[in-house]
Amino acid sequence: MDLPQLILSSDSTRLGRDTRTLARRAAAGELRRIRQGVYVPAVAWDALPRWDRYPLLIQAAASTLQSRTVFCRQSSAALWDLPVLGSSPLVHACTSDDGGGRSRAGVRRHFADPESLQVEERRGLLVTTRVRTVLDLAAFESFEQATAALDHVLKPQPGLPALSKEELDTGIGADYSAAAARRIRAALDFADPASGSPGESVSRALMHRLGFKAPKLQAEIRDARGLAGYSDFEWPEERLCGEFDGLVKYRKAEYLQGKTPSEAVIDEKRREDRIRSTGRRVVRWTWTEISGPAKFAAFLTAQGIPRRLRPACRR
Incomplete structure (x- = not known):
């Protein structure tokens, strides 16, 4: 846009x-x-839309800063078209000042060693490389944000190739503390390119942290007529499917694939009816339910989503 x-x-x-x-x-x-x-x-x-306002805020910051700035973390992520969670108006930029971490006039500065920092140009602005941007998110942001970003880059995007887990692991190098490297590798090990959207990635990350049983992703569901569709999540033993509905697929062209929003809604309803006809129960949720761990845990419990024997360690 x-x-x-x-x-x-x-x-x-x-x-x-x-x-x-x-x-x-x-x-x-x-x-x-x-x-x-x-x-x-x-x-x-x-x-x-909300997701297009943040890049404009970055452009606005770039137009008023006195020197050409290298943008990083969430700001670089937005310019690389990575999923960025939340709606903070803060713009994130690099500094060679060891102090870092300061915010002024809506810009937060983060220390980056100029000797090792690699920079590219994106939308006319200087940004940290795609690999560095994803690793920074995994090192310094939530497990959910890390999962959303990693799931995204593990599959090809328009004009951009997929990144491999090996390539990302190599990129850690000596730029991060031991604790940050552990956080990155934990998220990298969990990441899965089968995730279909940022909302699905966040849902899966929360399920993992909250101790719910890991679902199958993009599970193929068949009925008497053949392929009924693919479910975002499936727990086969429980005959239970989960669907994340981010609503964006009814508005953005890449999700609509030539359909009108009303046609997309009708197709989604027909697909779900066919899945239910196989005897599976279908549970749906939106960004509202995954807006906080406690809220999502209560929702999943109420819907009968199974738990693991042991919860995962909290990040």
Whole structure:
């Protein structure tokens, strides 16, 4: 999706225009100020899905920072089209200052050794490499975020090849502490390219952490007519299927595959009816249910999802 053009107060100053005009237009609801000195048309901003707003915030930060910046972690992930969990407006950037970790004007700086840091260009901005970005997420963010990012890069994406577990493990090198390397390898060992979406990855990671029995992914379900479809999750012994419904598949073109949203909903209903006709019970959930470990644990327990004999160690 094409992002709206940024309107900079600094450009108005260079052109000799009164920058107060932009503030008045924002007060009138014509513009949205997304960063100090940076505006976008209100209609364009309001039409943007949540996942497209964050990259625009990164572009806004880049346009106001005094020197060219290398973006990292969640910000680099967004520019690499990796799944980023949550909705924090903070932009993440590298610094060679050993202190790191400071936030100023909506930008959080993280130490990166300039001797080992490899940088690429993405959407006109400097970012940490795809491998480094994924490893940083696995080292410093939640197990759920790590799983979502790793599942994503283990399969090919438009214009980008799949990364292998061996390649990612090699990338750890000496850039991380022993504890961070253990976190990365635990997530890497758990990662599975069969996961069909970030929501499925988060669901699976939470199930693992909460001690629920591991499901089969993308399980083939057949009825008397043949292939009924594939279930996101299946517990065969319990004759139970789980489906994550992120709603995005009814809105984004790559999920719709030429169908209208209403056609996609109807096809989904028919697929689920055929799965139920095999005697399986189908449990569905959304981002609401996986918004917190306690909430998801209560939901899974109420739905009869089986537990392992022992819960996994908490991350």
